[in-house]
Amino acid sequence: MEATSIGAAGGGRPSLEAPGSRRGEKAIKGLLALCGLLSVVTTTAIVVALIGPTVGFFEEVSFGEFFTTGWFPDFNPPSFGVFDIVVGTLNVTLWGMLFAIPIGLGAAIYLAEYASPRVRKAVKPILEILAGIPTVAIGFFAVSFLLPIIQDVWPGDFLGGADKPFFALAAGLGIGLMIVPIIASISEDAMSAVPQGLREGAYAMGATKATVATRVVFPAALSGIVASIVLGISRAVGETMIVVLVAGSTPNATLNPVESIQAITSFIAVTATGDISQGSITYEAVFAAGSVLFLMTLAMNVISIRLVRRYREVYE
């Protein structure tokens, strides 16, 4: 008697129609969607946080005055030529990448093509540990270990290096050390995703291992490799603690590694510490510089995300 109560009237067979949608299920889906939406809120919040003071900044400083050299926010009258700190950032990024690209790619090719499974299993976690070292520790290492060595071994007046501080180079090398695991792991992923058949085809035609690695696997994985480099540049541009500790605090539009420079991030970090008064032109300059930094890294991140997607689509 009770069993029939499930079914519709008559026939005694339970209905196969889905029960009315459960409110709990819908509520849970909504709640989870909110969690997903939080990321969009975060991005919006970043843009909102940047825009207000940046607009305030450009009410007082013209674009022409901003996009030029001469960054002296503390002078009276102050001068805000952002190229000084942008070029400073590019300086340490350049030298960092000159170190990180060959080392990172070399490590990636070795791990993907040459290393035995045992070596790979041992080396990859070590690279992950290097990737997990806080940048304040790398900065300390750069200033107390790399910098004195560079000052000792620099060949005299090379690049006008006599009696120069070499801050940019030491910071660049520290950043390079930080970037190596990023390039190595993403590139290695991309190269491992290259189908074995391509390699075997090349071997069957008599290619050597080096040829297979450089002429077959490398081009096939190129989009992933470029993505890793672009992401590395984005990280280098956004890196703060290494440049604060090592690169100096002299706004200086030069790519010469022997100089002392100031990067966008180090300007923000040393200026916006707690006691800065809200609404002052210096406070707004922090947000204007932050906007420049955000746009630079955003462009690179989007490029690198696109590239990673491309190699995933091709081979998976």
Add this chain to the structure above:
Amino acid sequence: MTESAVPPTERARFAVAGARANVAAALGSQPRGDVIRNNLFAGLLLLAILIALAGLVALLAQAFAEGAPALSTKLITEPPSTIDTANAGFRPALIGSVVMILFVIGLIVPLGVGAAVYLEEYADGTKWWNRVIELNIQNLAAVPSIIYGILGLGLIVRGPLDLGFVLFAGAMTLALLVLPIVIIAGREAIRAVPPSIREGSLALGATQWQTIRRQVLPAAIPGVATGVILAVSRALGETAPLLLVGATVFVTADPTPFDGNYSALPVQIFQYATRPQEEFQTLAAAGIILMLVVLIAMNSVAIWLRNRYEQKW
């Protein structure tokens, strides 16, 4: 019957030997130039790896060499000091870091796992808004940490939330910073659970949420835990955003979450490192050892978890 003089197996062996001889004659040994170039290339690759490893070893050795004299329990039990450097330590900063990390975990686990479940189990990937969310998370993972500091300064410390320069503001900033790591790792863990598990559960009459809660999430726990540990270790070592949201460098009293000054371990290390005197450099190095020991332990647990519970379905 002349063939019977040679048994068939012998004939096969002759044939193989002949074929081998032909191949060897045709291909010969590799030209010497190729061999040299090959070895040179392999040597250069090995050198690249060795340089990277040497960098890591030098970093650790330098920290230990310089920090060894200051290594004692005073690092944990004593507050920082500029006068009594022999007895200076990291106590308030350490407490600040630990409390902040607890808040961060409390924030990122529900939010991160929730977002990951939504994107993997509910979201229709062909809809533009879901693709926007996805692209967004990937981009957020690569936004410079100091930008999160600006966000914290502009909207959490001041602006709409107006919490002031307190520990909880720092924790919120760090949580936003590492949230993408948890979401990305969580999604991978959930994706690795095969559809047949879900189909079996649904076929037995479970609702979608029951399936997720009782089948998918338990199976994804190791992957999620790995992501959480990696996110926490990132948060623990992060310095730049905290400078902007008020982790003041010299705090001698133990911090409280919602009012008063606070500091964090990496910020205190940074503060010591910027002072040129030898004793502060030693303290900075000792603090780095302290931090690295915790971080390497955490990372090792994460790597172990991943290898141990990497489930093959």
